[in-house]
Amino acid sequence: MKTFHIGGVHPQDNKQFSAHQPITECPLPKQAIIPLVQHIGAPAQAVVKEGDKVKVGELLAQAGGFVSANICSPVSGKIAKIGEWTDAWGAPGQAIFIDVEGDEWLPEIDRTPDLARQCTLEPKAIIDKISAAGIVGLGGACFPTHVKLLPPPGKKAEVLIVNGVECEPYLTCDHQLMLEHGEEIMIGIQILKKALGVERAIIGIENNKKDAIEHMQKLANSNLGIEVLPLKLKYPQGGEKQLIDACIGRQVPSGALPIEVGAVVDNVATIFAIYEAVQKNKPLVSRVITVTGKHVAKPGNYLVRFGTPIDEVIALAGGVPAGTGKIIGGGPMMGRAMDHTENMPANKRLSGLLFLSEEESIRPEEENCIRCGKCVQACPMGLEPYLLSRMAELEMWEDCEKHDIMDCIDCGCCVFTCPAHRRLLDGIRPGKAKVGAILRERAAAAKAAK
Amino acid sequence: MKQFIVAPAPHAHSGDSVRRNMLLVILALMPAYVVSVIEFGWGALITAAISVCACVLTEWLISRYLLKEQKQTIGDLSAVLTGLLLAFNLPSSLDWWIVLIGAVVAIGVGKMTFGGLGQNPFNPALVGRVFLLISFPAQMTTWPLAKGFETSYLDAETGATPLYFLKHIAKTGDVSLVDQLPALKDAFLGVMGGSLGEVCALALILGGIFLICTRVITWHIPVSIIATVALFAWIGTPEGMEAHQYVAYELLTGGLMLGAFFMATDYVTSPMSAWGKIIFGIGIGFIMMVIRTWGAYPEGMSFAILIMNACVPLLNKIRPQHFGEPKKA
Numbered sequence: 001m002k003t004f005h006i007g008g009v010h011p012q013d014n015k016q017f018s019a020h021q022p023i024t025e026c027p028l029p030k031q032a033i034i035p036l037v038q039h040i041g042a043p044a045q046a047v048v049k050e051g052d053k054v055k056v057g058e059l060l061a062q063a064g065g066f067v068s069a070n071i072c073s074p075v076s077g078k079i080a081k082i083g084e085w086t087d088a089w090g091a092p093g094q095a096i097f098i099d100v101e102g103d104e105w106l107p108e109i110d111r112t113p114d115l116a117r118q119c120t121l122e123p124k125a126i127i128d129k130i131s132a133a134g135i136v137g138l139g140g141a142c143f144p145t146h147v148k149l150l151p152p153p154g155k156k157a158e159v160l161i162v163n164g165v166e167c168e169p170y171l172t173c174d175h176q177l178m179l180e181h182g183e184e185i186m187i188g189i190q191i192l193k194k195a196l197g198v199e200r201a202i203i204g205i206e207n208n209k210k211d212a213i214e215h216m217q218k219l220a221n222s223n224l225g226i227e228v229l230p231l232k233l234k235y236p237q238g239g240e241k242q243l244i245d246a247c248i249g250r251q252v253p254s255g256a257l258p259i260e261v262g263a264v265v266d267n268v269a270t271i272f273a274i275y276e277a278v279q280k281n282k283p284l285v286s287r288v289i290t291v292t293g294k295h296v297a298k299p300g301n302y303l304v305r306f307g308t309p310i311d312e313v314i315a316l317a318g319g320v321p322a323g324t325g326k327i328i329g330g331g332p333m334m335g336r337a338m339d340h341t342e343n344m345p346a347n348k349r350l351s352g353l354l355f356l357s358e359e360e361s362i363r364p365e366e367e368n369c370i371r372c373g374k375c376v377q378a379c380p381m382g383l384e385p386y387l388l389s390r391m392a393e394l395e396m397w398e399d400c401e402k403h404d405i406m407d408c409i410d411c412g413c414c415v416f417t418c419p420a421h422r423r424l425l426d427g428i429r430p431g432k433a434k435v436g437a438i439l440r441e442r443a444a445a446a447k448a449a450k
Numbered sequence: 451m452k453q454f455i456v457a458p459a460p461h462a463h464s465g466d467s468v469r470r471n472m473l474l475v476i477l478a479l480m481p482a483y484v485v486s487v488i489e490f491g492w493g494a495l496i497t498a499a500i501s502v503c504a505c506v507l508t509e510w511l512i513s514r515y516l517l518k519e520q521k522q523t524i525g526d527l528s529a530v531l532t533g534l535l536l537a538f539n540l541p542s543s544l545d546w547w548i549v550l551i552g553a554v555v556a557i558g559v560g561k562m563t564f565g566g567l568g569q570n571p572f573n574p575a576l577v578g579r580v581f582l583l584i585s586f587p588a589q590m591t592t593w594p595l596a597k598g599f600e601t602s603y604l605d606a607e608t609g610a611t612p613l614y615f616l617k618h619i620a621k622t623g624d625v626s627l628v629d630q631l632p633a634l635k636d637a638f639l640g641v642m643g644g645s646l647g648e649v650c651a652l653a654l655i656l657g658g659i660f661l662i663c664t665r666v667i668t669w670h671i672p673v674s675i676i677a678t679v680a681l682f683a684w685i686g687t688p689e690g691m692e693a694h695q696y697v698a699y700e701l702l703t704g705g706l707m708l709g710a711f712f713m714a715t716d717y718v719t720s721p722m723s724a725w726g727k728i729i730f731g732i733g734i735g736f737i738m739m740v741i742r743t744w745g746a747y748p749e750g751m752s753f754a755i756l757i758m759n760a761c762v763p764l765l766n767k768i769r770p771q772h773f774g775e776p777k778k779a
Binding site for chain 1 (some may be wrong): 451452453454455456457459460461462463467468469470523526528533566567568569573668695717718719720721722723727768769770771772773774
């Protein structure tokens with residue numbers, strides 16, 4: 001069985017809590033909070049004003065540039081205010097607050113569960129629809145999807161790689177989506193293949209989801225040019241570069257995009273959203289969120305409209321368990337620990353809510369590095385985390401750059417594996433930000449010199 | 451507003467710890483130690499006990515009273531392991547006070563002067579051993595015969611190790627000495643003279659395989675050392691001896707297996723990347739065979755490892771296979 005070729009770790013997958021829990025719809029909130037940044041790139045610009053009435057699917061905010069994404073209303077009601085808002089991690093931003101009234105959708109949106117198989121649109125029209133629907137990568141990075149579908153001149157996509165790996169422990173939303181909406185995903189893949197002009201699509205699924213592999217394989221048998229590829233369990237297989245390596249054995253060079261090796265990668269949830277946008281005229285207004293943890297009363301996979309305060313989703317799962325130490329937005333390897341849950345809405349970025357007990361939340365004390373080299377063995381990018389972390393602490397930015405700090409994908413394998421409990425990423429992350437800033441400055445200076 | 455614990459990702463850990471790794475190495479040494487006790491009796495028990503206790507005590511005293519550390523590190527078991535490895539490298543009949551000096555030098559000079567665990571450039575147990583070898587050459591090369599508990603600790607019968615004969619054969623071409631070598635089966639099972647813990651190749655190999663399987667060490671260092679030694683011996687087989695016989699003796703006698711699986715693989719003093727480890731291993735094998743063949747000492751494992759320890763910062767310039775770059779070599 002295939003997998004990626006450098007590094008990787010084997011965390012306990014802990015998916016048993018929420019696996020196979022049917023996708024349950026979360027009730028609408030009284031007030032929805034819609035942050036204007038739910039993607040990588042420029043913030044979206046609000047196109048509505050206070051007091052406006054909106055329907056579900058109406059444009060609330062327009063993409064603030066090419067690398068940005070539209071935000072469509074996930075609820076119907078009246079705009080209460082547009083203003084300052086702070087997220088669960090304390091970062092300030094702008095948000096639109098909507099007082100929810102009923103659930104009125106734009107008339108062109110098809111809300112029936114009927115499959116719409118035929119797609120007669122031209123590639124350009126497909127991409128326009130995806131862009132208008134505000135679709136971003138739902139695997140975690142939230143990169144605007146239309147940007148990936150428009151490769152720079154001279155580059156040609158050869159293969160579409162569909163990410164059904166879900167390598168983050170605990171999370172099961174993609175797994176359940178494949179089980180319940182496999183047909184839609186297949187149609188979505190055909191649409192994307194058409195948009196990209198590729199003949200071949202590979203769905204990579206890790207071997208801990210045997211039923212999903214079987215189900216998708218059965219569907220793929222009647223779909224031309226779609227292969228299902230079971231992958232050996234290893235984290236971070238869902239990382240874009242790792243998945244390409246695992247599926248087609250090509251490694252994207254340092255600093256380059258997947259298109260460099262002829263690949264475009266999209267997550268199954270993103271592809272489901274593409275199906276809904278192109279075939280059912282339904283913009284991205286909701287997603288499946290896994291609520292899980294060892295002590296959660298009703299762990300499960302919940303279909304949540306964006307803007308719904310997460311407190312309401314948590315209540316549906318039985319509330320915050322007693323003795324909770326951390327609430328993680330996302331999975332345990334790359335998710336972010338929230339300071340609080342108030343005023344925090346579900347949004348495009350949020351794939352899961354994971355509750356860790358106080359005991360599980362303890363970061364053991366750091367010991368001396370024993371130079372065992374386990375971080376080097378674990379790093380899926382072939383970097384030297386022990387060295388980068390030290391260099392970053394000592395502010396040796398040039399050395400950081402020479403040792404490819406910018407290739408770090410933040411996967412956490414080094415910290416996960418370190419027997420001395422060293423917090424390597426606590427040094428590498430700020431180092432990466434600093435070196436990134438230096439590189440941008442240098443590029444700007446070079447441009448100015450021309 | 452209820453607040454929760456905030457910390458950067460990842461929020462999961464493998465559960466591995468320094469202590470666990472040290473403990474596994476100590477466990478992996480146990481089969482070889484059991485053989486030593488059977489063969490060398492009281493000497494094996496007493497020497498190891500003195501060495502381990504002295505190492506732990508030295509670390510604690512220095513850390514507590516000289517460095518005035520708030521937190522003591524003896525709980526990580528690295529001092530226990532150093533003590534055990536030092537004992538493994540000593541003749542079992544060594545006077546107790548020499549063992550004590552060795553332990554104090556190993557931890558005091560070899561480890562704590564540099565700042566404790568993780569900071570030392572040289573393998574502390576070998577620093578202690580080589581210090582003793584140079585300071586007490588007679589005592590350090592007096593090898594008790596494997597007679598178990600029949601003999602008392604200090605009045606053990608002594609004799610030369612197989613390496614002494616091997617060297618003599620290589621130097622003089624006197625093939626008649628081959629009869630003086632233990633049978634290959636005995637060499638493999640450890641029925642021969644030598645340092646306390648080095649004699650039983652079988653037990654050491656089992657321990658080493660255990661460490662590789664539990665991912666405490668990787669195969670790179672032991673395999674490259676053993677392969678280099680085997681190749682060197684095969685090419686340099688003295689006239690009158692069968693190549694396979696000579697290779698087997700070089701591999702099974704002396705400190706080779708102990709060094710390859712347990713000493714050279716010391717985390718702190720070995721390289722980080724796979725290729726660094728392989729070159730490190732080749733260097734050790736080569737230097738050791740040069741010393742065994744032409745040097746003044748019959749055995750060169752300690753020196754070879756220490757010399758290559760000194761090269762580790764250089765070997766760490768060799769970077770691991772980087773994602774997205776064409777394959778190296």
